[in-house]
Amino acid sequence: MIRKPPASGKRARRGVAPPETPKTPEAPRYLLRLYVAGLTAHSTMALANLKAVCESHLKGRYDLEVCDIYQQPELARREQVVAVPTLIRRLPPPVRRVIGDMSREDRVLIGLDILPEM
Numbered sequence: 001m002i003r004k005p006p007a008s009g010k011r012a013r014r015g016v017a018p019p020e021t022p023k024t025p026e027a028p029r030y031l032l033r034l035y036v037a038g039l040t041a042h043s044t045m046a047l048a049n050l051k052a053v054c055e056s057h058l059k060g061r062y063d064l065e066v067c068d069i070y071q072q073p074e075l076a077r078r079e080q081v082v083a084v085p086t087l088i089r090r091l092p093p094p095v096r097r098v099i100g101d102m103s104r105e106d107r108v109l110i111g112l113d114i115l116p117e118m
Contacts, residue, residue: 028061028091030089030112031089032062032087033067033088034047034067034086035067035088036066038070045102046100053102053109058114087111096111
């Protein structure tokens with residue numbers, strides 16, 4: 001059996017894999033759903049605080065849905081929301097929940113399982 005030399009003119013090395021370029025893991029995309037009760041002060045504060053945390057730590061990597069339990073009670077019932085405001089992280093798995101006005105950034109980051117950037 002006769003082997004042809006590689007087209008580039010270089011000799012092929014046997015048993016040596018080509019060098020791999022290091023792959024950086026792609027940052028996960030977050031799917032968040034915030035359950036609120038109308039336009040109360042507590043609900044609007046939770047939304048503002050959550051947006052600030054997301055823009056600070058997840059910029060460009062999150063989708064945020066806001067669900068009013070008065071307008072979509074069946075959705076809140078299906079998700080077993082018992083207190084508002086409640087934040088549910090659907091992606092990446094596993095599902096995580098944070099309850100409250102999201103004013104404590106450290107608690108929100110822990111609840112979402114996000115490591116703060118140093």
